[in-house]
Amino acid sequence: DIQMTQSPPVLSASVGDRVTLSCKASQNINKNLDWYQQKHGEAPKLLIYYTNNLQTGIPSRFSGSGSGTDYTLTISSLQPEDVATYYCYQYNSGPTFGAGTKLELK
């Protein structure tokens, strides 16, 4: 199985900050990667698909980038409603999720 390592596990940031979350695959996943947001008590929600495509209805402050084994999710200006856990997910081979980055407000 392809292992997905997310860092940091917990991130504290202030409203308005630019935030970068990282996801590293154990092998090349050819940009076959999505990002999901999960708020407490809710189902995950698709933010970004195929590395850098913004899902319909998602604010433009969210963006994704990367290639090969290294991928990032960036929030350009953190908002209070962005407090959540963020998961990367690869579907290049034997779909797997990362363990998540919990984003908190400082």
Add this chain to the structure above:
Amino acid sequence: EVQLVESGGGLVQPGRSLKLSCAASGFTFSNYGMAWVRQTPTKGLEWVASISTGGGNTYYRDSVKGRFTISRDNAKNTQYLQMDSLRSEDTATYYCARHHYGYTFDYWGQGVMVTVSS
């Protein structure tokens, strides 16, 4: 509005069976692949199984192959997950999800809890 509503969860003894259902609405169900994803506090999110639009192709994670069966009824806009020979490690919240552009999940249900315990 796309809606996915799971049902059928509950407490079941190890070795027994349970069948989950997912009722879909707000989109043309037969045009989309569907999936089940589960989540536990310890193992996190895990893809469980997927099914093609017509139901002819199914895919499973290794740990449930031979025990779980995904199926769908396009006339009823419903997909199912038959879970047999349940183990304690199958305890999780199970989400129904719609596939988008391959293996992406663009809509999720609210989840249903399955607890396997004696």
